Amino acid sequence: MQRTRRSVNERREELVDATLAILATEGLSAATTRRITDEADMALGAFHYAFRSKDELLRAVIERMANQIDDAIRAAVAADGENLASALEAIVQAYWDYVEGTPHVQLAQFELTIHALRDPDLEPLAAWHYQRLAGTVSSVIATVPGAPDELEREQLARYLIATMDGLILHHCVQADLTSARDRLQRYLAALHAAPWAQHVNGQARPGTPA
Numbered sequence: 001m002q003r004t005r006r007s008v009n010e011r012r013e014e015l016v017d018a019t020l021a022i023l024a025t026e027g028l029s030a031a032t033t034r035r036i037t038d039e040a041d042m043a044l045g046a047f048h049y050a051f052r053s054k055d056e057l058l059r060a061v062i063e064r065m066a067n068q069i070d071d072a073i074r075a076a077v078a079a080d081g082e083n084l085a086s087a088l089e090a091i092v093q094a095y096w097d098y099v100e101g102t103p104h105v106q107l108a109q110f111e112l113t114i115h116a117l118r119d120p121d122l123e124p125l126a127a128w129h130y131q132r133l134a135g136t137v138s139s140v141i142a143t144v145p146g147a148p149d150e151l152e153r154e155q156l157a158r159y160l161i162a163t164m165d166g167l168i169l170h171h172c173v174q175a176d177l178t179s180a181r182d183r184l185q186r187y188l189a190a191l192h193a194a195p196w197a198q199h200v201n202g203q204a205r206p207g208t209p210a
Helices: 008-025 033-039 045-051 054-080 084-101 103-117 125-142 150-174 175-194
Strands: none
Touching: 008 054, 008 103, 033 045, 033 054, 054 084, 054 103, 054 125, 084 103, 084 125, 084 150, 084 175, 103 125, 103 150, 103 175, 125 150, 150 175
C-alpha cells in the first residue's frame, strides 16, 4: 500500500510521537531507528529526511516535553497567579496536571535524562532541560506581586522542580494515583506555610515575620 506523502515537519512530529510511545512501553533500548520508523508507519530511509541522527531525534523529544510543560505553567500562572502563594500553587498544580495527562511521558523523561547524562554529545541537553524549566518557573514568578529577587526566584524554581521530580518518580514506582494526589496536597500545604509564601503584594501576612 502506498504511504501518504508527508511534509518534513509532519514526519518530525510523527517520529517524535512514535519515539515517546516506544519509550513508554518498551524503554530506550527498544527505540532503534527501525523500530521508530515502523511505529510511525514510515520507510526506514525516510528517517533521514526528518532528522540527521537518532541523537537529533532524542533532542526533539526532550524539547517537545519541555515546551509542553512550559506552556502549561505559563497558562496556569496567567489565569491564577494573583500573588506569590497562588502562583506557586498554580505552577505545581499545572505541572502535576501535565503528569496525569501524559502518564506515558514520565518514565520516558527520566530515562532520556539519564541517557543524556551518560552520552557526551547529549549531556548538555539534560542541563538545558532543567535550566529551561527553572527559567520558566522563575520568569512567571517574577510577574506576580510579592515576587522575590532574581537569585531567590532561581533557588525557589530549582526547589519546586526537584520536589516535583521526587513526587513524579515515586508515583511511577507506586502507581497509586490516590496516594500521589495526597502527597501533592501535602506538598502544596507545606508551600503555603513556607516563609516565601507569606508575602502578598510585597507585604508580610498578619502574624508572620516581615
